[in-house]
Amino acid sequence: MNLEINVTETDNQNVAYLSGEVDVYTASKLKETLTPLAEQSDKNLIVDLSGVDYIDSTGLGIFIGTLKTTEKTGNTLMLTGLNERVRRLFEITGLNEVIDIEVDNKREEA
Amino acid sequence: MEETKISMYQLYKDMLTSYLKNKSEHALYHAQQFSKEMMEKDMSPEETVSLHLSVFQELAEDLPEEVVDSFDLLLEVMIGYGLAYREHQSLRDRQRQIESELNVAARMQKSLLPNGEISLDSVDLGVISVPAGKMSGDYYDYSLDEHGNIGVAVADVIGKGVPAAMSMSMIKYAMDTLPEQRLEPGALLESLNRVVERNIDSDMFITMMYGFYHPEEHYFSYASAGHEPGFVYNLEKDSFESLEAKGLVLGVSPKVRYKPDVINLNVGDFIVLLSDGVTECRVDEEFIEREQLVQMIRKYKHLSAQEIVEQIYQDLEKAQEFQLRDDFTLLILRRKV
Incomplete structure (x- = not known):
């Protein structure tokens, strides 16, 4: 499985769009x-997970590392577009309490 | 070495003479044996070619000059093979060395896990833990204190293999220094979290569930650090429920509070703790759902705790064609009386 990453940078934020696993x-x-x-x-860093079906524990570790880095530089990390399975992973691990997770309404209804 | 060369020379000469005389299969078989011996004696391919030429020159005295000269070219070509072969040998030696180091480490790691069964009147305990590779990132523990309280833990280090195994031993050593917190699941996880947070790579974390069973009051008190939820089986209702507790994984932030929960166990009720290697099992390319796991436990619930965990492991191993993708740990604790 592959992971595609596209980044758009503006003046005050970076958005990374992920697609794959x-x-x-x-x-x-x-x-x-x-x-x-x-x-x-x-x-600030926004990671859009709309195209991500699956994250394993190693992948989760990368978000933790990224969170620690943004804390050091004084930026914020926000995740958007999580599917049910991925959101559940962030809930079980308690990471939804320390990482800003935007609830995507469209994905919620689907 | 000189002696070896002489004896190899003689051997080759006998072989070649015999083959040239009657072209027998037998001589060809000898040639195969000879090549094994060459490798054992570290002879390079170019040495073999040169051996062939010397022997042949002795057997057939008037070799045309072109034939003899052509061997120079062949020798040159074989030198490349010789180098590759020697490199292969040194890699193989190195691999053997690494493998034996890994075996020692794996044995050492095994000694960190509890050995010997706990046989008690109050509970029936069963556990299985199988690494995907040689070393495991899963940790489990069970222990008994002087009042008969039984502590159980399952922890899962992110990733697998050697880095995971090294972090797993950190949990074991830290646990050993905290005997006084064995009856305070929340405080125990808070202490472990401080140790892990200071000593782990920023991309790594550990999930853990710890609890203990009080054999007189018949309750199970537990807390979770972002760990895969377990299950609790209620015999009277014949139902399984998720054993969940909120809490951040170990190693992310130094100041985390873990709130313990308590559930009462009646006779025949049991607790299931697991690592995510169990739910990350893929059957026909699909992850097994927690509901499927419940069905498997249900199927074997009449058996002893140890038999249940072993049966489930066997079924899942078979379903995955004996290729474990992640370390696998399953623990069951059932109230007996």
Whole structure:
């Protein structure tokens, strides 16, 4: 399985659109993309997971690492477009309490 | 070495003479044996070619010059193969060394897990833990204190293999320093979280569920650090419910509170703890759902706790064609009296 990442940068935020699976095989690619984005000063990071069906624990670790990086630089990390399965993973692990997760209404109804 | 060369020379000469005389299959078989021996004696392909030439020159005295010269070319070509072969050998030696180091580490890791069964009148306990590779990122523990309280834990380190295994031993050592918190699941996880947060890579984390059963009051008190929820079976209602507790995974933030929950167990009720290797089992490319797992436990619930976990492992292993993708741990604790 592959992971496609597209990034759009504006003045005050970076948005990374992910599509595919975030797992042990794609985690390092994701980390390479997200870490420099999280390190940019005065830019909040939004990760759009609308195209992601599955995240494993290694993938989850990348979001934790990214969160820690944004905390250091004073930025915020927000996740959007989580499907049911992925949202459940963030709930079980309690990460929804420390990472800002935007509830996507469209996905919710589907 | 010189002696070996002489004896190999003689051997090759006998073989070649015999083959040239009667072209027998037998001699070809000998050639196969000879090639094994060459490898054992670390002879390179170019040495073999050169051996062939010397022997042949002795047997057939008037070799045309072109034939002899052509061997120079062949020798040159074989040198490349020789180098590749030697590299292959040194990699193989290195691999053997790594493998044996890994075996030692795996044995050491096994010694971190509890051994010996707990046989008690109050509870029936069963546990199985199988690593996907040589080393496991899953940790489990069961222990008995002097008042008969039984503590049980299942922890799952992100990823698998050696890095996961190293973090898993951190949990074990930290647990050993906290005997006084064995009856305070929340405080125990808070202490472990502080240790993990300071000592783990920023992309890594550990999930864990810890609880203990009080054999006189018949309750189970537990807390979870982002761990895959377990199950509790109620015999009277013949129902399974999710054993959930809120709490952040270990290693993310230093100040986390874990709130313990308590449930009462009647005779025959049981608790199921698991690692996500159980629910990450894929059958026909689909993840097994928690409901399917409940059905499997239901099917075997008349058996002893140890038999249940073993049967479920066997069924899931078979369904995945014996290819475990993640470390697998399943623990059952049932109130007996």
